[in-house]
Amino acid sequence: MSGPTAAQAAGPTVARPTGLLLAPMEGLMDATLRDLLTRVGGIERCVSEFIRVTNTVLPTRVFMRMVPELLNGSHTPAGVPVRVQLMGSDPVCLADNAAQLATLGPEGIDLNFGCPARTVNRHRGGAALLEEPELVGRIVEAVRRAVPPALPVSAKMRLGLRDESRARDCAQAIESAGACELVVHARLQVHGYRPPAYWDRIAHLRGAVRLPVVANGEIWTAADARRCRAESGCDRLMLGRGSVADPGLARSIAADADGMAGDANAAAVPGLPWAEVLHLLEDFWHRTTHSFEPRHRAGRLKQWLQLLRLRHPEAAQAYARLRTVNDSRLIALDLFGRDGTGDGTGAAPPAFPAL
Numbered sequence: 001m002s003g004p005t006a007a008q009a010a011g012p013t014v015a016r017p018t019g020l021l022l023a024p025m026e027g028l029m030d031a032t033l034r035d036l037l038t039r040v041g042g043i044e045r046c047v048s049e050f051i052r053v054t055n056t057v058l059p060t061r062v063f064m065r066m067v068p069e070l071l072n073g074s075h076t077p078a079g080v081p082v083r084v085q086l087m088g089s090d091p092v093c094l095a096d097n098a099a100q101l102a103t104l105g106p107e108g109i110d111l112n113f114g115c116p117a118r119t120v121n122r123h124r125g126g127a128a129l130l131e132e133p134e135l136v137g138r139i140v141e142a143v144r145r146a147v148p149p150a151l152p153v154s155a156k157m158r159l160g161l162r163d164e165s166r167a168r169d170c171a172q173a174i175e176s177a178g179a180c181e182l183v184v185h186a187r188l189q190v191h192g193y194r195p196p197a198y199w200d201r202i203a204h205l206r207g208a209v210r211l212p213v214v215a216n217g218e219i220w221t222a223a224d225a226r227r228c229r230a231e232s233g234c235d236r237l238m239l240g241r242g243s244v245a246d247p248g249l250a251r252s253i254a255a256d257a258d259g260m261a262g263d264a265n266a267a268a269v270p271g272l273p274w275a276e277v278l279h280l281l282e283d284f285w286h287r288t289t290h291s292f293e294p295r296h297r298a299g300r301l302k303q304w305l306q307l308l309r310l311r312h313p314e315a316a317q318a319y320a321r322l323r324t325v326n327d328s329r330l331i332a333l334d335l336f337g338r339d340g341t342g343d344g345t346g347a348a349p350p351a352f353p354a355l
Contacts, residue, residue: 018254021183021214022046023240024085024156026115028303031068031076032287036280037243038080040272042250046082047156047183047238050112052125053088053097063101074107083154087112089124089135091142098153099146108152111140111179113170116158116189127158127189130170137173144178154181156216156238159201161189167201168208175209182209183238186217193241199231206233214238220245220310222256245307247280248272274314281305282336289328298326 022037023029024047034046048067051058064070069082076082084106088094098109113136115126122128129136136157144153155174160167174182184205186197197217206213215228216238225237243249248271272280281304288300302322308315322331332338 018042018044018250018257019236020044020250020253021236021238022080022243022250023216023238024049024110024112025240025244026050026117028244029240032284032291033244033304034069034080034082035076035078036284037247037250038076038078040247040251040280041078042248042252042254043080043239043243045107046076046080047110048082048084050085050087050115050126051097053086053090053094055090055093057093057096057100060100060104063104067106070104070106074105081107083108083110083152085110085112085156086143087115087120087125089129089139091135091138094139095142095146098143102147102151106151108154108180109143109147110183111143111153111155113155113157113174114183114185116187116192121161121189127161130157130160130166130189133166133169133173136170137177140174140177140179152180153178154183155179156183156185158185159188159198163188164201167205171205171209175211179211181212181214183214183216186215186232197228199228202232202234212236216240218242219253220249222249222253225253225256226260241307244304245310246271247277271311274312277308277312277315278335281308285332285335294328295326297328298322298331301331 020043022034022043022045026049029049037043038046051063051066063084067082067084069076074082084101086094086097086101086109101109112126113129117126120126140153140155147153157170157174171182184202186199186202195218199215199217202213202215213234214236215232215234219225219228219237219239220242228237229235239250252271281301284304285301288297292300302319305315305319305322309319318335321334325331
């Protein structure tokens with residue numbers, strides 16, 4: 001395989017106002033994947049994986065390791081801004097960490113009230129806090145006061161833990177505490193990631209607050225995006241697993257929206273063809289071999305292949321062949337036709353400035 005992809009040949013894809021955000025997916029949406037997906041185009045802003053805050057102020061190196069885009073003006077190499085997400089339950093500690101983070105020049109700070117993981121919820125984090133609207137408000141207020149007024153502070157929540165009885169109170173607490181934006185994942189914690197997403201329930205929350213609301217959940221196609229906008233009333237959407245399964249999804253949704261708005265120059269943009277996806281996979285694999293211990297490399301690649309197979313039959317075939325293979329050389333030979341891990345130099349690609 002040789003030659004640049006269409007996305008690479010076009011150069012850096014500076015974000016334009018598409019109203020499409022890339023979701024913070026813990027254990028999946030790391031800096032490498034953010035780089036590759038924003039390189040394709042269509043994403044206006046990213047939110048990082050959550051950084052867990054417990055009882056201490058984290059050192060600078062932790063923020064830099066989790067969000068290396070901070071070394072690049074809080075932007076991916078393609079020029080897309082990255083907002084840093086914090087998660088915790090102690091308003092004072094979160095405020096202290098936010099103040100520390102603010103010195104590193106983030107695009108903004110996001111607060112996690114939506115993670116459904118039981119291990120997180122058992123420790124009073126993520127969606128578990130939706131049972132305590134007053135605490136949610138105190139957290140947002142403490143962080144808002146701790147950082148410069150010009151720095152955006154936003155939040156992400158679900159509809160609730162086991163029911164929606166406190167959703168309105170949480171959304172209003174987030175607004176009253178000074179957040180500038182609210183992303184709502186249209187499911188309860190008990191739903192996990194099982195379909196459907198209840199986009200119409202977001203409309204009820206939109207009616208209870210004045211701050212901008214972003215809809216999130218089960219957006220896999222441009223048609224899904226149209227339905228989500230219609231049912232939620234939200235102009236802005238956050239894309240998660242759909243963008244990982246189809247790296248061209250944001251670009252397709254943006255083109256579809258331009259067409260619906262009557263842009264005569266707009267044209268339908270299909271999902272990214274497998275040949276270009278394979279280029280992205282090879283870059284991902286190259287970086288993975290330089291960033292992860294050997295025992296974790298295959299798992300990272302298979303994690304992406306698992307989602308890609310939802311949209312690409314070639315990915316399903318590759319996953320079936322490689323499901324039990326962990327030898328890096330055999331994986332590279334199978335997928336890319338050579339046993340190297342990228343450009344053949346043995347050096348990791350310079351995606352971000354060196355520390």
